[in-house]
Amino acid sequence: MNFEFSEKSIALQNKLKAFMAKELLPIEEEVNQFHQHPENAWTKWPGLEQLKKKAKAAGLWNLFLPISYGKLSPGLTNLEYAPLAELMGRMLWASEVFNCSPPDTGNMEVLAKYGSKEQRQHWLQPLMDGSIRSAFLMTEPEIASSDATNIETSIVSDGDHYLINGTKWWSSGALDPHCKIAIVMGKTDFTAPRHLQQSMVLVPMDTPGVNILRHLPVFGFTDSPEGHAEIQLDQVRVPKTNLLLGEGRGFEIAQGRLGPGRIHHCMRLIGMAQRALEIMSKRTVDRKPFGRTLDTFSSIRQDIAQSVCEIEQARLLTLSAADKMDKLGNKEAKDLIAMIKIVAPKMAVKVIDRAIQILGGQGVSNDTPLAHFYAAARTLRLADGPDEVHMSQLGKLTIKKYTS
Structure with a gap:
């Protein structure tokens, strides 16, 4: 095993360290106090967008994607990206500055790897631009979600559309004011073999029937502005073109x-x-x-x-x-x-x-x-x-x- 980092990774590590020391560390307390104030719940710190522009201009953007995607990803391997993730982990809010926050990172990887050309154009591009945020809806309150095959949210065919019904919780990112799209995991066939029942579908957050019931604090922290939500999906109707990869492949x-x-x-x-x-x-x-x-x-x-x-x-x-x-x-x-x-x-x-x-x-x-x-x-x-x-x-x- 050789864990020596590539020249590309080392250069990005040095650049990231310098950027965080100059731009993030001096304002860390200010940002934390802003998010801890009750009046600022689900509100972005006002200086965030300017920081993101600086990070993008510095080439510190979408560092996580293991493939090149236009000019917005350096195409690092997992090993090259790992030390960069460690550096960003030193501040809980730092990852968003570089467009490397979960659940967006996982959602972007899903769209890049499994999305259709239309899905990538409509949702992946704005996510990679950093103009929108996203959520991932898998966990449910009424079942043991540690086994994803237990999920009960239904995705039922209805002509050229699907009707989605169920309740999700710990939906991280759903409360962000810029959250526009969610990837929802549910079942399209409750009778299929155990690991072929589930599907994933793209659900815009403004779709009728997507109801945010409450936010869920973690040890008393709201984790604003992204937060974690309990969401009811009540007769949510989306076109079948929103399905990812195919039925039963969730x-x-x-x-x-x-x-x-x-x-x-x-x-x-x-x-x-x-x-x-x-x-x-x-x-x-x-x-x-x-x-x-x-x-x-x-x-x-x-x-x-x-x-x-x-x-x-x-x-x-x-x-x-x-x-x-x-x-x-x-x-x-x-x-x-x-x-x-x-x-x-x-x-x-x-x-x-x-x-x-x-x-x-x-x-x-x-x-x-x-x-x-x-x-x-x-x-x-x-x-x-x-x-x-x-x-x-x-x-x-x-x-x-x-x-x-």
Whole structure:
């Protein structure tokens, strides 16, 4: 394995670091305070569009897409993009500045890989331009959504249209004022083989019957302006041309979508953990309980040493998964993808928790990003499949490997 980054990736890393240091870090507190104010819920920070224009002009745009698409994507591999995702993960809102935010990233990959020419022109292009946002509607409140084959939302043929009925929740991005399109996963055939019942269809957010019932806070954070919504789909009518790939191919699309997305999530988590490590390390020389600075306590040194080891282990494992995906494809890398989804969120939760402990009262406040990092990292032990699902699948694959 050779994890040396390409010259293209290194150049983009250096450019991204400089851009974030100059443009984002000085205004981080201002942006965070804006989004924490109740009056600003579901409102964009006023300076965001100007930042996006600067990022686009600097060539720091759509960095995630593993294929070239016109002049709006550098066409990086997963391994080349991984360190860029880590850098953006150091600020929870940074990814949008570079048009690399979930769920848009996954949705753009779906449209680029599975969308028709018309679907790409109508929805992928404005998403890549950054002029609109999107949502992904899969999880449902009444079923165990960790198994996507359980979903009950129906997509029923009605002439040249489909009628969609069901309730979705944890629909991230749906509350964004610029969210214009959702990819909805439902069932077109409840009697087909288990993994051939599901389909995915494009649903414009202004379609009659798309009703946002409420927003869902995460550990008290609204995650404004994107947020997470519970949405009722009541006799939602869309043309059959909005179907992605074909009836019964929704599960196939979902698997193709989640592979790269998990790399992105894990590298952003590593970015959060790395920043938490830096914050707690600086704290140890600033605080002096019992007549000694914290850095002189053996237990504090051990916490920091353990954190360094765990971050680097997760980083290398994630890079290994990215490398295998690039060389052999998502399917062949499914074992490593499962591993990183198990390891990275748990690692981030532990490291961030240590940082909170070392900072004391300040660690649980909004004066640092740690509390919000913790909420995000803990949530990602559930998002894209809970730990138990990935461990079950990895255990099954491992047993089969050594007993077949």
